[in-house]
Amino acid sequence: MEHEVREEHGLSIAAFRGDIDFNTSPEARRVLLELVENRQDLMVDMSSVDYIDSSGVASLIEAFQSAKTTGSRFGLVAVSPPALRVLQLAHLEKVLPIYDSVAAAADA
Amino acid sequence: MDPTEHMAAGPRDTENAIVTEDAEPVVIDVRDLVTHYPGNAEPTLKGVNMRIYPNEIVCIMGGSGSGKSTLLRQIMALDRPTSGQVRILGHDLSAIGHRDMHELRKKIGVAFQGGAMFNSMTVGENLKLPLREHAKLAEEQMDIMVRMKLAFVSLDPETALKLPSELSGGMLKRAAMARAIMMDPGLLFCDEPSAGLDPAVSAALDDLILKLRDVMGMTIVVVTHERASAFKIADRIVILDKGKILMSGTLDELRATGPKRVQDLLDGVPEETEVANWI
Structure with a gap:
């Protein structure tokens, strides 16, 4: 898994590439929680996530819950089809804000 | 090198399952399997041959004493x-x-019929056991995963705080399923997953098994005598009878070409000897 953090449309974008799984989710969790704890409005770009497992999903949920506590925005953008199917398995698409693009997230 | 290393380490294991001489990827390959327990006059399994392929749901069915649990x-x-x-x-x-066995066990989930939970631990701690053994995750991550997997099997999050002894048989069975899928295993074994459950919960569990195959790419082996459940979820049914595989195929294939004994087993009709045993 690789990641980069950038600013776009006034939002912090954490873009992940590859697999977010048992081996890599601790690092994804660290990145997300660090950004959320800095009270930055955060969107996770998941367009290049090939696969996400339960531990990766748990990292997203934890960051989402943490963002709610700090009062910052948290959402997912451009979720890849395989990742979306895993989120749907847990019915998380009904709870986590999901946007087609960063621009759409910024406009929301 | 671990021979399964190139096969990945998660639910997608089966994409890269072993390729046999006939160029078909195989997850489980059973050859000429004989099991003869000491003291028994006859072997329980009498030369079983079976292959299970990636992303399949295979239901093993058979009457009492057919050898399905032994298999x-x-x-x-x-x-x-x-x-x-x-x-x-x-x-x-x-x-x-x-x-290698330790590595292999990371990739396998087992839902035991009776739950097989440690009674001294809460259900949540039981569910975390495979995570503690095989992964290095934060406590908060594991707590969320426990709640997620309990939701998968239609159990309240509060179930995590209970002791196994406080659960009903059906709840215990579902908790066992939740524990079996904690590591998102590539290969899942379920022993009578829906026996004794009410129809709505049983149907939800069947749907979950189908989704685990479709979304997570799991290969799933289910031992069951619940015919409706098997007919709904199985890509292939293996009929075991008296220690041998009587027939293996899709439900349509079994219905179309199976001999009378196969049809009887599919219809739940007992053998004459089974009836004779109790009259």
Whole structure:
């Protein structure tokens, strides 16, 4: 898994590439929680996530819950089809804000 | 090198399952399996041959004493065969070392019929056991995963705080399923997953098994005598009778070409000897 953090449309974008799984989710969790704890409005770009497992999903949920506590925005953008199917398995698409693009997230 | 290393380490294991001489990827390869327990006049398994392919749901069915539970124990590496071979994800179970077995177990989930939970721990702690053994996750991550997997099997999050002894049989069975899928295993074994559950919960569990195959790419082996459940979820049904595989195929194939004994088993019609045993 690789990641980069950038600013776009006034939002912090954490873009992940590859697999977010048992081996890599601790690092994804660290990145997300660090950004959320800095009270930055955060969107996770998941367009290049090939696969996400339960531990990766748990990292997203934890960051989402943490963002709610700090009062910052948290959402997912451009979720890849395989990742979306895993989120749907847990019915998380009904709870986590999901946007087609960063621009759409910024406009929301 | 771990022979399964190139096969990945998660639910997608089966994409890269072992390729046999006939160029078909195989997850489980059982050859000439004989199990003869000491003291028994006859072997329980009498030369079973079976292959299970990636992303399949295979239901093993058969009457009482057919050997289906023994077969499951053999392919879960809980018992050693008298003769024959079981290979899982390329590993010959009769020759596997402790380290490779530990790695292999990461990729396998087992939902035992009776739950097999530690009564001294809460359900949540029981569910975390495979995570503690095989992964390095934060406590908060594991707590969320426990709640997620309990939701998968239609159990309240508060169930995590209870002791196994506080659960009903059906709840315990579902908790066992939740624990079996904690590591998102590539290969899942379920022993009578829906027996004794009310129809709505049983149907939800069937749907979950189908989704685990479709979304997570799991290969799933289910031992069951619940015919409606097997007919709904199975890509292939293996009919075991008196220690031998009577027939294997899709439900349509079994219905179309199966002999009378297969039709009887599919219809739940007992054998004459079974009736004679109680009259």
